[in-house]
Amino acid sequence: MKQIQMTKNPSFSLISTNKIIQLNDIWTSYDSKIFALEGINMSIDRGANYAIVGQSGSGKSTLLKLMNGMMIPSKGTIKIDYVTPNMNDKKFKKMMHTIGYIPQSLGLIKNITVLDNILIGALPRLNKLQSLFKQFPESEIKEAKRIMELVGLDGKENRKAYMLSGGEKRRVVIARALMQKPTILLADEIVSELDHVTAHEIMDLIADAQKRMNLTAIMVHHDIQLALEYANRVAVIKDGQKILEIGVEGDSIVDFQTGDMTNEEIMEMYYDDSKK
Amino acid sequence: MMTPKNNIIIGIIVALLVVTSYNIDANPFDFAEGIPNLAIILEEMVAVEPKYIPTALWAMFETIQMAFIGTVVGVVIALPLSMLAARNLNSKFVYAPIRALLAAIRTFPSILWAILFVIMVGLGPFAGVLAVIMYTIGFVAKLQYESIEAIDSDPVDAVSSIGVSKWQLIRYVVIPESAPHLLSQILYMFDYNIRQTSILGLVGAGGIGFYIINYIKFFEYGKAAIFMLVVLVTVLIIDWVSVKIRDKYIMKSQHGMEVTTK
Ligand SMILES: Nc1ncnc2c1ncn2[C@@H]1O[C@H](COP(=O)(O)OP(=O)(O)O)[C@@H](O)[C@H]1O
Ligand SMILES: [Mg+2]
Numbered sequence: 001m002k003q004i005q006m007t008k009n010p011s012f013s014l015i016s017t018n019k020i021i022q023l024n025d026i027w028t029s030y031d032s033k034i035f036a037l038e039g040i041n042m043s044i045d046r047g048a049n050y051a052i053v054g055q056s057g058s059g060k061s062t063l064l065k066l067m068n069g070m071m072i073p074s075k076g077t078i079k080i081d082y083v084t085p086n087m088n089d090k091k092f093k094k095m096m097h098t099i100g101y102i103p104q105s106l107g108l109i110k111n112i113t114v115l116d117n118i119l120i121g122a123l124p125r126l127n128k129l130q131s132l133f134k135q136f137p138e139s140e141i142k143e144a145k146r147i148m149e150l151v152g153l154d155g156k157e158n159r160k161a162y163m164l165s166g167g168e169k170r171r172v173v174i175a176r177a178l179m180q181k182p183t184i185l186l187a188d189e190i191v192s193e194l195d196h197v198t199a200h201e202i203m204d205l206i207a208d209a210q211k212r213m214n215l216t217a218i219m220v221h222h223d224i225q226l227a228l229e230y231a232n233r234v235a236v237i238k239d240g241q242k243i244l245e246i247g248v249e250g251d252s253i254v255d256f257q258t259g260d261m262t263n264e265e266i267m268e269m270y271y272d273d274s275k276k
Numbered sequence: 277m278m279t280p281k282n283n284i285i286i287g288i289i290v291a292l293l294v295v296t297s298y299n300i301d302a303n304p305f306d307f308a309e310g311i312p313n314l315a316i317i318l319e320e321m322v323a324v325e326p327k328y329i330p331t332a333l334w335a336m337f338e339t340i341q342m343a344f345i346g347t348v349v350g351v352v353i354a355l356p357l358s359m360l361a362a363r364n365l366n367s368k369f370v371y372a373p374i375r376a377l378l379a380a381i382r383t384f385p386s387i388l389w390a391i392l393f394v395i396m397v398g399l400g401p402f403a404g405v406l407a408v409i410m411y412t413i414g415f416v417a418k419l420q421y422e423s424i425e426a427i428d429s430d431p432v433d434a435v436s437s438i439g440v441s442k443w444q445l446i447r448y449v450v451i452p453e454s455a456p457h458l459l460s461q462i463l464y465m466f467d468y469n470i471r472q473t474s475i476l477g478l479v480g481a482g483g484i485g486f487y488i489i490n491y492i493k494f495f496e497y498g499k500a501a502i503f504m505l506v507v508l509v510t511v512l513i514i515d516w517v518s519v520k521i522r523d524k525y526i527m528k529s530q531h532g533m534e535v536t537t538k
Contacts (some may be wrong), residue, residue, distance in 0.1 A: 068437050087439070096439030107434025112452050120448055123440045131444050173434075180438060 020046040020184065020216050021067060026076035028062055028240075036062045037073075038240040044233075049210060050218045051227035054237035060220040061104060063237070064186045067218065068101045069093075080184070097124035100177025104188040104220075106169055108161045115157035117172050118144045121179025147175045150212075151205055167198040171205070178209055185210075185217045192222040203230050228253065320498025321505075328499055332484070332506040339483035340510070342405050342476075343469035349405075350412025351462055357413065358420035359446060364432075365424065375421075381414035386472050390481040401482025408469050408476070416465055423457040424450055459525060463518045470514055474507045 021044040028037040037059045044050045052060050065071040066078055069085035069092050078085055080099070086092050100121075108117055122140045123131060130136070136144075148154050151171040156164075161172060170190050177185055185206070191199035207230060210217055221227040227234045228248055233256065236244035245257040297303075360366055361374040384392075389407035397403050427450060435449050477485025484503055491500035 070433070070437060087436070093439040096437060099437070099439075101434065101437040103430060103434050103437075105430040105434075107430040107432075109431045109435075109449055109452050110428075111456060120435055120440075121438065123435075123444050123448065124438060126444075128443075131441075131447065134447070 019043045022079045024077045026073045028073045049231045051231035051234040052220045053224045058237045059240040098183045100182040100185040102173045102187040106173045110162040118175045121176045147178050151175045170202050187219045317497045321501045324498045332503045335484040339473045343473045346408025347466045350409045354413045354416035358417040361421040362424040386411040390476045390479050394480050399480040404476040404481030419461045423454045427453040
């Protein structure tokens, strides 16, 4: 269906129109010796909910940092809408305005209010004078309040961020990202530390936002069950390599990487891996 | 503990103590002989006419005003300098010269700044205010760039990934994150400046110290002592008040900061 939509737009080439993110043989290292990622290939559909799972240290966070230009690969190419991510590049820096990135630590500013934290997402739209005097236009404040309602934070706008519960903190950072009017949302294990119910609430929230806005979500998860529940595709990373790419179709799990593994083989492979 | 090596070191220190005390004429017997003089001063203090007390209070008030202006202006100048001096916000070409400048400002004790400004602008409180400003710049800028460098890097990273400008990052993340420290630093500096402004008068830079040194010159120890007592009481009160303020506002926000995202 998406393909049909895209063909209407003549500026897109037919082959890769629906791929918003493409990683081609990506190798990365923090210190020249060891590679954190070893030859990752990934291609993500526009509008998809894409999940990345794997053990701690497997390279999930590194992948997200590459996608938002905070890191640059040592080898290989990444394209986000045909642009190579690099936060020092003017063209990409502009794209960053509409890439919501939520780090594992959330990155809330603790001593300011919920509303002020959310308005941060609108900073790229302010002119110099407005941002110097912290004069957000009325329309932006309205938008922030609308989003707060959407994520279930109404009435909490004047609460200081440090006073919030874990679930509420997630709602604030999601609202901050939505305030960016994002096309892409990158979220790093934002529900891993939450209880089952709250984690689902937060995931539902993101799924809902995805439906409203034409949003592509790339989310890192710890729990493969949760990932399969929400994502179209789940990439399993192990020691810097993508060992699996799976998705749910109907009642069964489909292997998109090799194309010939059965359901049981996939789960076995994953659970073997996570037991170690 | 008492190894031969330690004995030698202790011996050297004791010998140095004796030699240096002899050189500067520091005699413990003189000190003992001087104790009864305190009683004389106390007697003189009691004899001082009460009409001097309003004068002393007024002089103290002048001192507080000097400290206030010095602190406010000093902090206002120190803040942009601290932003430029922070390693996590600037390239080496920016922070290195600024840090060197600040270090140079700090090497001068405030009383030397006061002498310099008395020479420049003449006797009086203005010279003292200028000295306090310099001292405040040197110290607050250092305290402040250190707290900027110590702020949590997570919000900084998260917000820079939105692609905001550097000034927005400073305005919306760095300043709010380091603000709780700033308030306590300003209070500390004001408190400290009142104490040091009290002595700047000794070199003619206004304030209560100016009265004290003049009374001492004319052997009016009783009046000098009254004025010193006023300084002591004021400093105690200011200390007490700033502890209260710090408890009320700063402890609260720092408690908040301890609540982690987990
Ligand atoms: N800042 C860093 N400096 C050096 N090595 C790092 C840094 N961040 C991560 N690594 C290493 O890169 C690898 C992948 O890390 P990461 O992407 O954070 O894994 P994950 O998010 O899957 O837990 C790990 O071996 C980790 O030790
Ligand atoms: Mg991680």
